[in-house]
Amino acid sequence: MAAAANIPLLQANRLRPTISFSSSSHPIRQKGIITCASSNGREPDSVDSEVKKVERILGEKRRARLSTRIASGEFTVKQSGFPSQLRNGLSKLGVPREGLDLLFSWAADGNGDYPKIPEARGSIKAVQSEAFFIPLYELYLSYGGIFRLNFGPKSFLIVSDPSIAKHILKDNSKAYSKGILAEILEFVMGKGLIPADGEIWRVRRRAIVPALHMKYVAAMINLFGQASDRLCQKLDAAASDGEDVEMESLFSRLTLDIIGKAVFNYEFDSLTNDAGIVEAVYTVLREAEYRSTAPIPFWEIPIWKDISPKQKKVSAALKLINDTLDNMIKICKRMVDEEELQFEEEYVNERDPSILHFLLASGDDVSSKQLRDDLMTMLIAGHETSAAVLTWTFYLLSKEPRVVSKLQEEVDSVLGDRFPTIEDMKKLKYATRVINESLRLYPQPPVLIRRSIEDDTLGQYPIKRGEDVFISVWNLHRSPSLWENADKFIPERWPLDGPNPNETNQNFSYLPFGGGPRKCVGDMFASYETVVALAMLVRRFNFQMAVGAPEVNMTTGATIHTTEGLKMTVSRRVKPPIVPTLGTPMLKLDSSAGVSDNDPLLSETGEVSAAHS
Numbered sequence: 001m002a003a004a005a006n007i008p009l010l011q012a013n014r015l016r017p018t019i020s021f022s023s024s025s026h027p028i029r030q031k032g033i034i035t036c037a038s039s040n041g042r043e044p045d046s047v048d049s050e051v052k053k054v055e056r057i058l059g060e061k062r063r064a065r066l067s068t069r070i071a072s073g074e075f076t077v078k079q080s081g082f083p084s085q086l087r088n089g090l091s092k093l094g095v096p097r098e099g100l101d102l103l104f105s106w107a108a109d110g111n112g113d114y115p116k117i118p119e120a121r122g123s124i125k126a127v128q129s130e131a132f133f134i135p136l137y138e139l140y141l142s143y144g145g146i147f148r149l150n151f152g153p154k155s156f157l158i159v160s161d162p163s164i165a166k167h168i169l170k171d172n173s174k175a176y177s178k179g180i181l182a183e184i185l186e187f188v189m190g191k192g193l194i195p196a197d198g199e200i201w202r203v204r205r206r207a208i209v210p211a212l213h214m215k216y217v218a219a220m221i222n223l224f225g226q227a228s229d230r231l232c233q234k235l236d237a238a239a240s241d242g243e244d245v246e247m248e249s250l251f252s253r254l255t256l257d258i259i260g261k262a263v264f265n266y267e268f269d270s271l272t273n274d275a276g277i278v279e280a281v282y283t284v285l286r287e288a289e290y291r292s293t294a295p296i297p298f299w300e301i302p303i304w305k306d307i308s309p310k311q312k313k314v315s316a317a318l319k320l321i322n323d324t325l326d327n328m329i330k331i332c333k334r335m336v337d338e339e340e341l342q343f344e345e346e347y348v349n350e351r352d353p354s355i356l357h358f359l360l361a362s363g364d365d366v367s368s369k370q371l372r373d374d375l376m377t378m379l380i381a382g383h384e385t386s387a388a389v390l391t392w393t394f395y396l397l398s399k400e401p402r403v404v405s406k407l408q409e410e411v412d413s414v415l416g417d418r419f420p421t422i423e424d425m426k427k428l429k430y431a432t433r434v435i436n437e438s439l440r441l442y443p444q445p446p447v448l449i450r451r452s453i454e455d456d457t458l459g460q461y462p463i464k465r466g467e468d469v470f471i472s473v474w475n476l477h478r479s480p481s482l483w484e485n486a487d488k489f490i491p492e493r494w495p496l497d498g499p500n501p502n503e504t505n506q507n508f509s510y511l512p513f514g515g516g517p518r519k520c521v522g523d524m525f526a527s528y529e530t531v532v533a534l535a536m537l538v539r540r541f542n543f544q545m546a547v548g549a550p551e552v553n554m555t556t557g558a559t560i561h562t563t564e565g566l567k568m569t570v571s572r573r574v575k576p577p578i579v580p581t582l583g584t585p586m587l588k589l590d591s592s593a594g595v596s597d598n599d600p601l602l603s604e605t606g607e608v609s610a611a612h613s
């Protein structure tokens with residue numbers, strides 16, 4: 001069965017006419033990197049802003065209509081039996097859902113009538129014009145922390161409850177596989193760590209996790225700084241020329257350059273180079289996204305592969321990347337053979353600190369194909385995620401000059417004009433909170449996918465093996481019952497002197513890197529990478545949304561993209577001259593315009609506590 005045919009919600013997203021992941025419209029075919037279209041293959045200037053405005057209003061109306069339809073029970077699947085009828089009747093009389101759950105818990109008698117997971121019927125029409133996780137949020141508000149979404153003969157369990165998420169991801173993780181995700185990603189990641197299950201996953205995880213040790217991550221800080229500095233040079237040129245910049249595309253290139261060096265010591269240099277391997281990487285990435293949203297799996301038709309120009313391009317791109325990876329593995333093997341090797345726990349080769357070098361030096365007994373699958377997996381996992389985090393962080397910051405001002409003050413005082421070091425990571429506390437909060441509002445990916453491989457019980461509901469489960473991190477992170485001002489960007493909700501928020505200390509209501517045995521292996525890497533890039537960019541520049549920039553809307557692939565890029569105007573920060581005055585040791589530095597320290601959300605110490613921490 002084709003992977004995509006299993007996920008009509010994702011298919012629905014595909015119907016949106018403005019979304020195109022096809023490689024033919026890819027940005028790297030367009031000249032002028034500073035102002036290039038973004039990695040989503042869009043042409044920001046080609047769409048009239050009035051049309052956009054109308055589209056937005058229509059979108060809002062559609063959402064409102066969807067809420068009304070949900071509230072009317074249109075999507076509710078009727079359950080049979082007296083308790084169900086009684087419950088439905090009481091619900092219509094306005095008895096709140098929580099009360100009904102409590103009242104009807106007596107009916108959990110195993111006779112098959114109750115409890116039944118609340119059911120909603122999916123409507124392609126209702127969700128077709130949204131990033132798919134948005135209608136899931138509306139349904140969550142009506143149906144609660146777990147509900148079944150039926151699309152014709154297929155159904156999905158949508159989980160937005162922290163304790164059920166914890167059960168699936170951690171407490172009973174062995175009862176779940178990657179399901180649809182593994183099917184979709186097979187063509188590009190093979191049996192790499194993200195799609196792999198069972199024994200292959202266990203063996204590869206045990207080999208790879210030690211490679212991302214603390215000394216390795218510390219060695220990466222300089223790489224993050226160098227790459228961010230190259231981006232600063234691009235931005236500097238744009239500031240001089242008065243050109244606007246499309247930041248989503250630039251962040252995608254920044255993180256591609258970083259991950260290539262960090263994982264297999266390859267210099268993509270995509271910030272200056274569009275051709276060859278860089279284009280191949282984007283062709284494959286867009287194909288993976290396309291396959292997760294396509295209505296019909298054309299690529300599975302044998303002849304289609306050979307005659308479709310697009311599929312031929314994808315095959316050629318895959319071959320180029322695979323050949324490059326094979327070559328990098330060969331070069332690295334030679335290096336390791338020639339090395340006077342003293343392998344130890346936190347081994348780092350100074351000339352080549354990459355993960356590949358660690359794996360080969362450790363004597364990792366693995367086939368070249370498996371190694372290549374793992375490298376490809378990390379290339380993809382560590383590239384678009386970090387790029388998306390930076391994109392949405394800068395979008396959020398463009399609306400909050402108060403936060404930018406605080407951030408710049410911290411960066412000035414911690415870094416001055418130097419490159420960041422590992423010691424600075426502990427001191428860039430506010431910058432870290434900005435990233436924490438950005439990851440709350442825009443989790444990458446917004447939904448975690450699993451399939452039950454054993455019968456299980458979720459909350460009070462028994463489920464059978466073979467259920468496809470979507471854990472909506474988006475819903476968890478924006479739940480009004482878990483967060484105060486859930487939709488607001490408030491880095492101060494995470495106290496500066498508190499622990500770094502993670503799934504454990506937030507009881508699985510905050511899952512920026514997943515949780516349990518399959519938690520992200522690159523969490524520390526990614527946190528430092530995004531903090532370094534953020535710090536280095538806001539230290540030198542002020543960013544504003546460009547005049548006439550297209551409205552920033554969301555669409556999904558594996559991560560949340562913008563529909564038309566993040567077009568910004570960048571200007572150099574001007575620091576006032578340092579005037580030495582007796583008894584005034586502090587420098588007063590320039591901060592961005594319109595900053596108010598009297599924000600009502602802030603206490604005197606500038607802190608707002610999390611609703612549940």
Ligand code: HEM
Pocket residue numbers: 193194205377378381382383385386389443444445448449511512513514515517518519520521522523525526527530
């Ligand atoms: C801000 C950037 C990143 C975010 C938000 C992120 C997020 C995640 C999440 C949520 C998962 C869990 C997926 C699931 O449970 O289904 C995951 C898994 C994974 N991530 Fe990341 N990630 C990031 C960066 C990275 C980087 C830089 C690397 C590699 C150096 C990486 C490698 C992986 C791998 C290999 C897995 C699969 C682990 C397993 O299944 O055992 N990620 N990531």
